[in-house]
Amino acid sequence: MRHAEILENIVASIQSCMPSGKDFIALHEPSFKGNEWSYVKECLDTGWVSSVGKYVDRFEEMLREYTGVKRAVAVVNGTAALHICLKLVGVERGDEVLLPALTFIATANAVSYCEAVPHFVDSSHLTMGVDPFKLDAYLHDITVVKGGVCYNKETGRRIKAIVPMHTFGHPVDLDPLMEVCQRFRLELIEDAAESLGSFYKGCHTGNVGRVSALSFNGNKIMTTGGGGAILTNDEMLGRLAKHLTTTAKLPHKWEFNHDQIGYNYRMPNLNAALGCAQLEQLPDFLQEKRALARTYQKTFARIEGVTFFAEPDFAQSNYWLNAIQVSPKYSRLRDEILQVTNERGLMTRPVWKLLCDLPMYANAPKMDLSVARELERTVINIPSSSCLGAIYV
Template sequence: MSDVWQQLVELVRDYYHTKDFIPLHAPVFNGKEQDYVAQTIDSTFVSSVGTFVDRFEDDIATYAGSPKAVATVNGTAALHIALKLAGVETGDLVITQPLTFVATCNAIAYCGAEPVFVDVDLGTLGLSAQAMEQWLSNHAKLGADAVCRTKKDGKVIRACVPMHTFGHPAELDGLCKVSQRWNIALVEDAAESLGSFYKGQHTGTFGVSGTLSFNGNKIITTGGGGMILANEATAARAKHLTTTAKKAHTYEYIHDELGYNYRMPNLNAALGCAQLEQLEAFISAKRALADNYKSFFQGSSMQFITEPPECRSNYWLNGVICEDKKQRDELLESTNSRGVMTRPIWALMNHLPMYQNCRRGDLANAKWLEERVVNLPSSFK
């Protein structure tokens, strides 16, 4: 396969027009970023109060078609608060996928809850509605109070968290139906999928809430930041909790419950406003790069990961499925040794020490993908 790896490296270098090191994903600043950040500095409102925070929330809500959006310091904080507002409490169980970034599970753990790992679909890399239904049928029951509990020990199964892997939407119709049937709150981890649509509706707007991330490696960045997408009542609660639960008063400091210092600084929001203005151009460039990769791997023994039917993916990270772990390791070694960064998909969450004893179903698909998926350079020009 050495010739194939060399050809892949040449394809990537030709696209980026460089012989230097090529990272997996780097931000692009081609718009009004410097202007907006300078305006923020000139205003002296660089912390969690300022016009750019309000503007960024409104702009994201409008773009995603969400009633409201609440900016946070990062995506993990957004998911933490979204889960709390979905009613997740200490001792609860939350169904999620093992094939995800660790922040998904950490946010569940911050609530004092425990993740339950259910398999993913091979076609979406996201939480499988069929696997979720099967696990619930085998292990759960709905009580007379309409609360979903485990048959074995009566633990409350409060929510489920699908993650839209690499920006590809999970199968939301099925997940919504299963969640409704079992009276489980659906909270979408849409950290990677800003700009992705499932049957014409933006990811993160199907459940009781959804969350986005604007980390430095996302399709648009605020340096660090996140967002909660929700209805007006939930958003109002989210804003209160993320602002240290401080009640409005002319001069007194009144905090009426346990709150969190999770608000996004105005400085970061200014960067986000400028980035969001370019989002559709970014997505077009990413989709063009994905087409290049798709053509390269067509007819090979490897499968390029494409958007699910009736979806538009932002193609945040491009990925390819290798024949087996041996081929995966060859690809990783050959590209990285030539200065082109590629990465394996995350280790399954149930393999990590803090989550290895969590409940789980049959994870055959997730295990299969863990041994085969490689992410390719996905920055855009």
């Protein structure tokens, strides 16, 4: 089949899954069809719009119940959640923190906020997240564990933690990754920013790591406008997370006593009100998104040169962002697909540039990244809004 014909078939396949009569289809847009107006208006009417109010407590409780964790702490955004997660497990200045090279910049930036050093690891073809088996072999070669602490033999620095990210909502294979963490004495922090509504072997993401981070940015499966949350099954860490994110202020009716350096990372009541209304609709969002994913998967099964990225057998994905992967033999098509789709009003995007190739992280330690580099040059995100799947439910 000719190059131009393959390109047109791929673009036409995306178009065929879209509703007719629209000049522009966004990559991912929020859906407001529940109690958003009512809850936000209540905040405005009562004046409770800032960091104190009933919706913050209610939102945290709803998150706790849905995900199954013991404690959820709402914060201002997902990056802040990651920052505090790293602080909670004891990441300090000069430590190394393992994280995928293929992730959003926030994962590495949060490490930098702690004055720690990102150490980039490779991805798996199965999940697009951290490959626990390749990582195990790599750490066996470059580390030594002394006194219960993992050290990088090449840099001499302590390797304190790993932050796997559930890419586009597809859960990382967590069981073997936990074995790696136990073997090399690493703290596990789940970057679950993209995976609200995703389950690993029947358990919601965010339950395996000692602490985990969610994001509710405007493009996520549900949104608080801007916002995030810290999840944990450690009650003590949950209390500490709440304390640190509320400026480490000691409770008192009028005195301003703070017992350590804290952070003003509190989620405003206004945002939490929006989040409560969105969480009420999450089951519908998930049903619609999975219906869209099934449609894409069926459509692309017949198309040469491309495959739809589907959830692994051990997981149930929220399919936050749907993705197609161009066959390596046709990898030069990637940029042409991006150009043609965007010209036709279909918003598509490449995956992130590998973080180790950004100037501020160019000298950071890294392992062989051959799979991540292949994914970088072949994966395309395609329209994924929940409303697009409503016609297939």
